[in-house]
Amino acid sequence: MSLAAPPATNLSVDGARFWRTIEDSAAIGTGPEGGLRRLALGDDDAKMRRVFIGWCEAQGYAVTVDRMGNIFARREGSDPSLPPVTIGSHLDTQAAGGRFDGIVGVLGGLEVLRTLDDLGIETRRPIELIDWTNEEGARFTPPMLSSAAFAGVYPLDWALGRSDDAGHTVGAELERTGFAGEAPVGGRALDSYFELHIEQGPRLEAEGFQVGLVTGAYVARGMIVTIDGENAHSGPTAMHRRRNAIVGAAMVAVAANEVGWRYSWCDAKSTVARLEAWPNKPGILSDEAKVFLDFRSPDAETTARMEAEIRAALPDCARRSQCEIAVAEDWTFGDLKFDAGLLDLVRGTAARLQVPLLELPSQAGHDAYHMSKVCPTVLIFTPCKDGITHNEKEDTTLADQLPGLNVLLNAVVERAGR
Amino acid sequence: MSLAAPPATNLSVDGARFWRTIEDSAAIGTGPEGGLRRLALGDDDAKMRRVFIGWCEAQGYAVTVDRMGNIFARREGSDPSLPPVTIGSHLDTQAAGGRFDGIVGVLGGLEVLRTLDDLGIETRRPIELIDWTNEEGARFTPPMLSSAAFAGVYPLDWALGRSDDAGHTVGAELERTGFAGEAPVGGRALDSYFELHIEQGPRLEAEGFQVGLVTGAYVARGMIVTIDGENAHSGPTAMHRRRNAIVGAAMVAVAANEVGWRYSWCDAKSTVARLEAWPNKPGILSDEAKVFLDFRSPDAETTARMEAEIRAALPDCARRSQCEIAVAEDWTFGDLKFDAGLLDLVRGTAARLQVPLLELPSQAGHDAYHMSKVCPTVLIFTPCKDGITHNEKEDTTLADQLPGLNVLLNAVVERAGR
Incomplete structure (x- = not known):
């Protein structure tokens, strides 16, 4: 001592x-x-x-x-x-x-x-x-x-x-x-x-x-994804005429979740924290939805790759749901x-x-x-x-x-x- | 005359x-x-x-x-x-x-x-x-x-x-x-x-x-599908420990929408009319969700087949999301x-x-x-x-x-x- x-x-x-x-x-x-x-x-x-x-x-x-x-x-x-x-x-x-x-x-x-x-x-x-x-x-x-x-x-x-x-x-x-x-x-x-x-x-x-x-x-990144569709009756509207924002949002949610699994080997994860839609009522297709995503990994490069893969998935979700899909807000921390x-x-x-x-x-x-x-x-x-x-x-x-x-x-x- | x-x-x-x-x-x-x-x-x-x-x-x-x-x-x-x-x-x-x-x-x-x-x-x-x-x-x-x-x-x-x-x-x-x-x-x-x-x-x-x-x-049929997951922090919870009810609900929504497309040749359709989750907040995985589905076709047999295919998709959604998924209510008309x-x-x-x-x-x-x-x-x-x-x-x-x-x-x- x-x-x-x-x-x-x-x-x-x-x-x-x-x-x-x-x-x-x-x-x-x-x-x-x-x-x-x-x-x-x-x-x-x-x-x-x-x-x-x-x-x-x-x-x-x-x-x-x-x-x-x-x-x-x-x-x-x-x-x-x-x-x-x-x-x-x-x-x-x-x-x-x-x-x-x-x-x-x-x-x-x-x-x-x-x-x-x-x-x-x-x-x-x-x-x-x-x-x-x-x-x-x-x-x-x-x-x-x-x-x-x-x-x-x-x-x-x-x-x-x-x-x-x-x-x-x-x-x-x-x-x-x-x-x-x-x-x-x-x-x-x-x-x-x-x-x-x-x-x-x-x-x-x-x-x-x-x-x-x-x-x-x-290194965590969050984003709010907006989905613009069109109101229509849930009954007579043919599948090819539908632009249901809930379906677009669900596709975004599934895609973002998959990106989390793709990088889970290094303890990365992605989260669908919130999914909102309007009117979100029986009998009507929703014209608007929002998905709140966040994803994180131990390093900035992996998080950036996750973000790139989530963003790259959006046009496919948009085409399949016939909605317009965009990232409205994003933030980062960590x-x-x-x-x-x-x-x-x-x-x-x-x-x-x-x-x-x-x-x-x-x-x-x-x-x-x-x-x-x-x-x-x-x-x-x-x-x-x-x-x-x-x-x-x-x-x-x-x-x-x-x-x-x-x-x-x-x-x-x-x-x-x- | x-x-x-x-x-x-x-x-x-x-x-x-x-x-x-x-x-x-x-x-x-x-x-x-x-x-x-x-x-x-x-x-x-x-x-x-x-x-x-x-x-x-x-x-x-x-x-x-x-x-x-x-x-x-x-x-x-x-x-x-x-x-x-x-x-x-x-x-x-x-x-x-x-x-x-x-x-x-x-x-x-x-x-x-x-x-x-x-x-x-x-x-x-x-x-x-x-x-x-x-x-x-x-x-x-x-x-x-x-x-x-x-x-x-x-x-x-x-x-x-x-x-x-x-x-x-x-x-x-x-x-x-x-x-x-x-x-x-x-x-x-x-x-x-x-x-x-x-x-x-x-x-x-x-x-x-x-x-x-x-x-x-x-012939129309509707159902409310319930998804039971578990609250957890959106940050540290590893992918394999997640039971996010929103993800389970999104998988159900995507699967039900696909069944609609499968029968759209005969003007059948399926609708995800409503998706709710709790707490549905940033920062937390949701422990509960509900999806309101309806689907219809010109004849009872086709509608029954659509229902069977939607129900058959639920166990897969449950396994992939690690949630419990069940049909809580259903109804039919037409x-x-x-x-x-x-x-x-x-x-x-x-x-x-x-x-x-x-x-x-x-x-x-x-x-x-x-x-x-x-x-x-x-x-x-x-x-x-x-x-x-x-x-x-x-x-x-x-x-x-x-x-x-x-x-x-x-x-x-x-x-x-x-």
Whole structure:
């Protein structure tokens, strides 16, 4: 051992207190099968946000809300002029989501700050805890909307104008729920961004690790394909006169799914996430449809090939269905590298705590992707039972979450300085 | 000429008056492109019904409404004890429907009765004019719901319990709109049923006829196919672990469409009318989907073969999508013959009026199908521009409707007796 080595602090969070916050959260917007249905800016999401703000204010943190409804709870540092270390994730869920996706990151971050309060530790840099609005994209597309707006990926007005199926916009729902804050979105210096998230995959559990260090991301691309057909009676209209948009959409869905299988050898996948049609009623052929696709692979080149093959399949679907088919919107995320310095910090912290670390890429999108454009960023994974997620059966144990929380705690303290 | 031939009456309707009622109707629930959006028991349908009842009562007809909301306007005969001749069709439309489908039958029937009033003609049998509730099936499945209930095809409670996408039942909407009448549904003697309807196909126009006599029906079968999959994250879930119900549904849709093409040589067709999935959201694989299919052909054997081939394709769709796929509901209509005596009456009437008549089968379903189980029934077609229907662009001219209306008028008078 070198005499110059820094003192090993090895702080620990209060697991029981953390778990109580998880259980309190799981009671707000509980789904029919015990998971969560807490869609962004719905009444339950608003209720959870108010509870979360209450917890932060009870600790004495200053809470600000920006124009996208992103919530920042600031634990002041001894040098308030320094850019803050930040910890963030999201409290919204899928329509049939679990209790942990996103939530362990926000409430784990809260537990990190409470532990510092318990221990009377003052950090040099302030630490800010963030809840991002509409990470899931289940209510308003695209996902990770508000961290993207924070990072300048989308213009603020565009993000506020996104609307749900009923035509309610993000902006109107922020007003309705009281979360249209006054703080500007982004545009300020942050020292670093830490995110802890369940893996949403099976590897940690299957390979016997409790903490994962995300070194990069699967390269994901999404697209909305529009299909224009023509209304007609489902009875007398001969097959050769039909331009049924549902049939065109189904052909696109089958073709996109096949491209996923073609590259599944390298763990690529394609998803038909949504298929909508109008009027979509018995007795009538539909004149419009949309298919929401996404596809991803470990590398940019494979994802680009998948995209090329999906696009190449569209003219055939159009000819066979006699519809017009076009890509109306597309987006990409995940072609990034996380910060080398923070990766080393987490590696060192885990080694010091004697927590074995699996280094792996992330397959799902996370707010950390956009934040990596703003400041040094790192993403830590914790286990997720059987890899099941975006499902009410999503599950984990406190024992499986604790090592990751302690790595987060100690790494954040070291980054924030004492 | 034989001296024993009955006097040729050759009565004529008032075309201008009939056309005004069509235009008045087209102003109630006008769609964005000038057609109609008058879904069964919605506010516009209720408004149209009240206008129609007003017109009937102004002529002095006794109006009754039954428990299914079917409206009966009775022009009394000189022998009220005789079962009535009836004329019926529907005033509801598709979500993006036209101004004529169903409507020419009801308002044409009204014009027939008004003409008899003008001419002071008293018939021996009473004549009743009928507006059937929810013929289209666009809001409540199945189509032709209330003529079916009248004919005893479905139990009344089952029919009243059918619900729309928002969960509103037929029974509740009848109460809300004030059309839950007191008359029993069916169970009384009718002399005969006449229905006049636009062809909803291109043959009359293409072959140069203005009136069609429907001798039989395409044999149609419908089914609702359910697909059970499993929620999962669209990102990390490997292809081989996916059970995406949307993909299963798309495979069913493509397979059913192919069966339509396989039999298109004999003018058979298959339709994917509706595809629904839950949650059907970005970021998550759907665990449930439904596909509404229908398929029809000129004969029962071909339709049965189509059904067998669609059912045979389902296990393959299930295996490839890893979903469970089953037929949850099915129905059939159209395996019928219209009344030989009424067919001869219409043939003779058309000959007397010197109107060339095309005899053809019906491809679409009509209330007349169910009424053929109750009493002697006949179905008369009038032209429909380019065969376009269930589309706001549905069109025709008064000149193309008049010959059919006059055939209806004269045939009804002859059947009702003087």
